[in-house]
Amino acid sequence: MKMSESIQSLNMEVVQLRSAVNNVSVQNQNASAQQPGGAPAGPPRPVGIRDEVTALCHSRRYEEAFTKAVSASDGDLVLFACKNADAGAVFNSNGEGVISISQPILICLMQQLGAVLISAEDGGDVRVILNWLQEIAVTIDPTNVNIQRHVGSVVQQLLANINSKMSTCDPAFRRPLQMLIQILRGLL
Numbered sequence: 001m002k003m004s005e006s007i008q009s010l011n012m013e014v015v016q017l018r019s020a021v022n023n024v025s026v027q028n029q030n031a032s033a034q035q036p037g038g039a040p041a042g043p044p045r046p047v048g049i050r051d052e053v054t055a056l057c058h059s060r061r062y063e064e065a066f067t068k069a070v071s072a073s074d075g076d077l078v079l080f081a082c083k084n085a086d087a088g089a090v091f092n093s094n095g096e097g098v099i100s101i102s103q104p105i106l107i108c109l110m111q112q113l114g115a116v117l118i119s120a121e122d123g124g125d126v127r128v129i130l131n132w133l134q135e136i137a138v139t140i141d142p143t144n145v146n147i148q149r150h151v152g153s154v155v156q157q158l159l160a161n162i163n164s165k166m167s168t169c170d171p172a173f174r175r176p177l178q179m180l181i182q183i184l185r186g187l188l
Helices: 002-032 049-058 060-072 075-084 089-090 101-120 123-139 148-168 171-186
Strands: none
Touching: 049 075, 060 075, 060 101, 075 101, 075 123, 075 148, 089 123, 101 123, 101 148, 123 171, 148 171
16 A cells, blocks of 8 residues: 555655646746736747848858858859849959959859859849859869869859850840850860
8 A cells, every 4th residue: 555655645746746837837938928018029030041141241251151152052042142242342352353252162152153043034133143153253263172173063064054044045145145155164
């Protein structure tokens, strides 16, 4: 009988502990659900990746901004970052021809912008993409040890994307696309 009494006593203690934990939990929820003045608090607003990229671009922290954008593997986010960055500052940050972003990020930008180029229909987006691709193409160092094994395949894919785009794009973009093809061929 002693064993059953012990089990019953333990069960009572567990019930009491659960009740105490639930009461404390409800009190904490009620206290945290109200701000001063009695207004219910909403959930904290998470900072979106676009907000982060925008803030980094505005503070001219381009390496961080583009690293975040290309890491998301979202071409639209990369295009967004390009629209929010000052291309002149990125590709000639100190007036001495030194760029603000690394070669690995440049090759990633080239690859992702090339992928976005195919589906871009807005003329403004196509202009931004072409401008950035041209800047990257004349800036990238295909002999850089960090990217040299990737340059050939990325450039070949970009050339295929450009040829595909030329068959469907506004004729006004054919010449800039052809110019980009000539620059890219020099990288191979």
